Amino acid sequence: MTTLTVRRARPADGERIRELNELAMAETPEWVPGAPDADLRDLQAHYFDAGGEFVVGVRDGRVVATAAYEPLEGWMREQFSASDQPLESTVELSRMRVHPDCWGRGYGTRLYEELASRARRDGHHAFVLNTGVDNDRARGFYESLGFESVREETVEFDGVTLTLALYRRSLV
Numbered sequence: 001m002t003t004l005t006v007r008r009a010r011p012a013d014g015e016r017i018r019e020l021n022e023l024a025m026a027e028t029p030e031w032v033p034g035a036p037d038a039d040l041r042d043l044q045a046h047y048f049d050a051g052g053e054f055v056v057g058v059r060d061g062r063v064v065a066t067a068a069y070e071p072l073e074g075w076m077r078e079q080f081s082a083s084d085q086p087l088e089s090t091v092e093l094s095r096m097r098v099h100p101d102c103w104g105r106g107y108g109t110r111l112y113e114e115l116a117s118r119a120r121r122d123g124h125h126a127f128v129l130n131t132g133v134d135n136d137r138a139r140g141f142y143e144s145l146g147f148e149s150v151r152e153e154t155v156e157f158d159g160v161t162l163t164l165a166l167y168r169r170s171l172v
Contacts, residue, residue, distance in 0.1 A: 004107055006114045009043050009054040009066070016063040017043075017056065024097040030132030032160050038094070039070075046070065052091065053118050057098075057107050064102045067111035068095040069119055079153060080128050081165055087123040096129075096138075103119065103137075112145055116171055125172050130164040142167050 009017065018040050025031045026171045039046040047054045050071055057065030069091040072080065076092050093115070098108045119127065131138040133152050143149075147167040 003059070004065070004105075004110060005058045006110055007058065007118055009047075009056045011044065013056055013063050014040065014043065017066055020063060020066060020099060021095065024039055024100065027100050028132060028138065029134040030162055030164075032158075034164075035070070036158075045046060051122070052117060053122070054095070055111055055114055055118070057111050059102070063097040065107040065111050066095050066097045067093070067108075067115045069093050069115055069127065074132065075155070076128060079130075080084070080150075080168070089123065090128055091119060091124045091126075093127040093129040096141075118172050126168060126170050128166065128168045130166050131163045133163045135165075139165060142169075145169065 005055035018037060021037060021040060025035070043054050046052070047068055047070055052064070052068060053069040056063045072090050072092050077087060080087060080090065093112075096108060096112070116127070127147070128150075129142065130153075131142065131146070133139075139149075142170055147169040150166040150168050152163055152165050154161060156162075
């Protein structure tokens with residue numbers, strides 16, 4: 001049996017990360033073809049230089065899973081600003097993707113655990129995230145990890161309307 005290696009993303013992973021993102025998102029109810037992915041085109045600036053993290057799961061020399069966290073900014077920061085938790089120690093969990101051929105093997109959990117460990121090491125105390133309200137697979141996954149649903153919000157961007165479920169989980 002081939003094992004999964006979890007490591008920090010490298011610049012050479014960029015094309016495969018973008019391909020995997022598109023492939024995995026195409027399997028979700030909230031998939032928007034051509035959705036913005038500028039963050040995936042410059043991992044260094046968007047994640048690493050900004051105080052975030054991006055890890056990949058590699059099997060047989062190929063990236064088959066991704067996970068990231070990034071500073072809580074913009075729309076997501078506004079959504080959680082009324083919470084009783086200090087936002088300075090909260091980061092957004094993002095880009096959780098597993099190749100559909102690899103679902104059910106625990107790869108998402110492995111990447112999440114590594115990312116949570118790195119976030120705690122970096123002084124973060126909570127993750128927040130959003131996913132489509134109709135994405136039962138993702139919602140079940142996050143809830144199995146201990147994330148608690150905060151509320152649902154309808155948003156519009158580039159002429160597309162999405163209803164998102166917002167989640168939060170303490171890392172301490």
